[in-house]
Amino acid sequence: MLLATWTCLCRSTVVSKPSLSLALRTLLAGLFLLSSSVRAEDAPGFNTEKRVAWTSSQVKGSPDPPSPFRTRVAFPGLKFDEPLDMNFAPGIKRLLVVERYGRVFSIPLDRKTAKPDLVLDANVVLGRTEDKSLAMYGFALHPQYPKVRYAYATIVTTNTEELPRGSRVSRFRVLPGEPPRCDPKSEQIVLEWPSGGHNGGCLKFGPDGYLYIATGDSSGIADLYLTGQDLSNLSGAILRVDVDHPGEKLPYTIPSDNPFISTKGARPEIWAYGLRQPWKMTFDTATGDLWTGNIGQDLWEMIYKVERGGNYGWSITEGSHPFEPERPRGPTPILPPVIEHDHANFRSITGGFVYHGEKLASLRGAYVYGDYDTGRIWQLRFDRKAGKLTSASELVDSSMRLIGFGEDHHGELYLLDHVGGQIHELVPNPQAGRKTNFPRTLSATGLFSSVKNLEPAPGLIPYDVIAPQWADGATKQRFLALPGNSRMEFETLTYPQPAPGAPPGWKFPDGTVLVETLFLDMETGNRASRRRIETRILHHERLSGNESNGDQYWQGYTYIWNDEQTEATLLLAPQGRDRTFKIKDKQATGGVRQQTWHFPSRTECTVCHNMAAKYVLGVTTHQMNRQRAYNGKTFNQIDLLHRLGCFMTEPPASVTKLPRLVDYRQESHAIERRARSYLHANCSHCHRKWGGGNARFQLLDTLPLADTGALNVRPGQGTFGMSGGKVLAAGDPYRSVLFFRMSKLGAGRMPRIGSSVVDPVGTRLIHDWIASLPSAPPTPGIAQQRGDTAVAIKSLASTQSASGRSKAIAALLGNTPSAVRLLQATASGQLPDASRQQVIQAATTHASATIRDLFERYVPEEKRVKRLGTTVKPAEILALPGGVPRGRAVFFKADGVQCRNCHKINGQGKEIGPDLSGIGKKFNRAQILESILQPSKKIEPKWLTYVVETVKGRVHTGLLVKKDDKEVVLKDAKDKLTRIPADDVDVMAAQQKSLMPDLLVRDMTARQVADLTAFLATLKTPVASPKKPADRSLKAKKK
DSSP states (O other), rough: OHHHHHHHHHHHHOGGGGGGHHHHHHHHHHHHHHHHHTTTTTTTTTOOOSOOOOOOOOOOOOOOOOOOOEEEOOOOOOSSSSEEEEEEETTTTEEEEEEETEEEEEESSOOTOOEEEEEEEHHHHOOOOOOOSOEEEEEETTTTTTOEEEEHHHHHHHSSOOOTTTTEEEEBBBOOOSSOOOOOGEEEEEEEOOOOSSSOOEEOEEESSSSSEEEEOOSSSSTOOTTTOOSSSSSEEEEBBBSSSSOOOSSBBBBTTTTTTTTOOOOTTTEOOOOOOOEEEEEOOOOOOOOEEESOOOOOOEEEOTTTBBOTTTTTTEEEESSSSSSSSOEEEEEEEEHHHHHETOOSSEEEEEOOOSGGHHHOOOOOEEETTTEEEEEEEETTTTTTTEEEEEEOOOOOOOEEEEEOTTOEEEEEEOOOOOOEEEEEEETTOOOOOOOGGGGGSSSSTTTTTTEEEOOOOOOOOSEEEEOTTTTTEEEOOBBTTOEEEEEEEEEEEEEETTTOOOEOTOOOEEEEEEEEEEEEEGGEEEEEEEEEEEEEEOOOOOOOOOOEEEEEEEEEEEESOOOOOEOTTOOOOEEEEEOOTTTSSSGGGEEEEEOOHHHHHHHOOOOOSOOOOSSHHHHOOSSEEEEEEEEHHHHHHHTTTSSOOOOOSOEEEEEEOOTTOOOOOOOOHHHHHHHHHTTTTTTTTTSSSOSSSSHHHHTTTGTTBBBBBOTOOOOOTTTEEEEOOOOOOGGGGHHHHOOOOSSSSSSSSHHHSSSHHHHHHHHHHHHHHHHOOOHHHHHHHHHHHHHHHHHHHHHHOOOHHHHHHHHHHTTTTHHHHHHHHTTTTTTTTHHHHHHHHHHHSSHHHHHHHHGGGSSOOOGGOOHHHHHHHHHHHSSSSOHHHHHHHHHHTTTOOOHHHHHHTTTTOOOOOOOOTHHHHHHHHHHHHHHOOOOTTSSGGGGEEEEEETTSSSSSEEEEEEEESSSEEEEOOTTEEEEEEEEGGGEEEEEEESSSSSSTTTTHHHHHHHHHHHHHOOOOOOOOOOOOOOOHHHHHOOO
């Protein structure tokens, strides 16, 4: 079932069950059948009495060609206990290795070395006798060692609790003689900061002789203590101090050129800030540039070239992406990363070195870095003069837990393996460039005996889930493939969030593959027209270590079916692929409608199948604890798996006592259970602690609703113009941002990937559930708005005059809650056809993108606006030869283009946004295009958008013109000033959102955009800032 059917459904859907029409009941029944799993081909003859081993797997390795480099052990005779850091002492030509639990060793650069020399044991320093009660994160000898015999260490004094001074840098005296050994009684604490989940700890002396100290944000999740942008504390920053010149009260002084030395309330030690967990910073020995990796939280890992006074965004942003945009921000603009990696390939980044050695000539001048979790090692090249990345590529996909890098006096690199405990090095790979044997077709995977007949290989176990994810009307067939006679561990996976915060997961053996094939009907309601669209597999590699340091590695792959339905081919495109299908549908104009299907990339697979969700979404206790028919017999799926010997141990309780979701499509279940099961299945893999959704609420069915952080809580990502908007506003779906985002298409839609069609059953369910939640009386302002909305809806349903209806529609579309209520009336058959058609026409052509996106479901797909971000790549626009005169006309004269209404060029236009007279001097054409397509990516503080919500429930948005104890003044996109008395301001928050909407050029052609960027790139003369008038009285005094 596809778009036209959704439209038809929405025309007749109503809230009250007794009033459901027969036609709607029939349609919903068809939708239920369509959403059910496909079971016609579940391996006839599947043996439920005795397990059959799956022995035909060919799913091994990766489709990527062998890397240009490989790693080898540099010091075969050495092995450390969970090493965390590696440094180098050039004065004595020794590597310094820090172990996690407090010991530091030195080793000579002799590959035959068999025993390291102890430098310091922090357990002795702190008098600890209990193992693993503290941690050490960094160590450095004074740069003039051995002449200056001091060493510096970062010590976290406890591993079990957060302390306000739990992280510290201490100085130690090094005893006479070599190899170096510190006097444990000589500790002098240099400085301290709070201990928490992110302690930073890297220590480096810069080319200026000062000590640079990396600190984390001192919290476990989401910058809990808001330290990232707060200059009044030392957390979330890189510090710079002079330890050679102690002060009167401190064992260091502040260099006079530190950036915040004169900033009121700021700690003067701070050199740069806005960092979550800066992991391994280094200086380029040729240029003096400071580089660092910064470990992200939800979706991104970053590399930064650190500038004096730089603000790197956390936790306003994660890399260049919004995280908590309404939080208070620091005094300087947010700077973007040099490069950022999504969590498909990087999950815990490790900063490295700019290589200046001799052994690896092809890497000279490249910054080499890697990832702890995946073992991948990359290189990038950066043009210092142009200030931009010029290239980046993978060097090796290793099996290490890469915790750090080292560099010797020749500039050669060393790699530190946290779990393996050894030091490695890079060497050229003689197998580089050769083709891999990873299966390029579904028939080559060993998963099916007959791909044409979709007959599974012996040993594959068919299964279904209780609460399926919405997949734009697709049906699914699912199999579990366990290699040989290997077995699973039942609910032993608890990291990173154990119960009751999140349910435990099953642990799978190495080589496990989960298989699902997706189908669409090519004629609505005709099962015989069903065709295979794609088969997705999720492949598991079991790595060394344990769950806390990343022994789970899952990778998703997509195989696209051919038109003949005889074979499916591996998708290799890094951005995925789209295909449009023509669907026969009697409800559609001309009897045919179209739906664009997106085939997900490997990157997109990992967004949902993430660490926080324990990677596997369907094969869990909550989803598998159900009855299922196998060859005419019915079994509980968990009981059957246990019966077949698929678990290492017996499940701890009878299946009747194990938790389970409910099938949200069955109205016999309580609406609370149905709604919570729907949200758990469709949303909770991201919306949980550590998940990919950076909103601070959780949609797990395992939590009481009051503990989810969603009920009557204002969303951190903005309210979309809803006065009194909440994530879930009890009793009020129209002020519930969750329902709003489920109901719309376009920017801000949820789910943000994996679906482009509104789920009519899901949205109706969530609407009715929210409406049923007990609520307190509304504020007078909200009560008034509700009343006005009800009157307007009633008027719209009864008014015969088109002009009268137009007036009511305009009023309802004037604010978000009323527009959502109007959408519900339109979808539920509350309006006569003439009113309904007039609503759709007005809403889908409305000036506000928010309103258009809300009603876009009613526009046939082929008539919808093609969004530049998905259908036109920037490279295609830049490849077009832009015409400067035509671009000038686009800016100043073109209908429907708003450039001149917000920007000035040489005095022409309006100054709502920045003056563009000199933009071509500041940015090249590619950068100009990026700022047009993604205006919110980089915003100077002056142009931040603010949202003000009044005590009466009114919402105002605009640039902040003035704020004092009397009033707040905003300027909107129409250059209109709104003055709000200070006493009337309830909430005021800055948004990481430009007043210029994303894809404002969505209605323009690629040629027009090419012309516009070409014109803007010619503007090289900035308008001079007006000079302040001279103070004649002061001049007279001087004379």
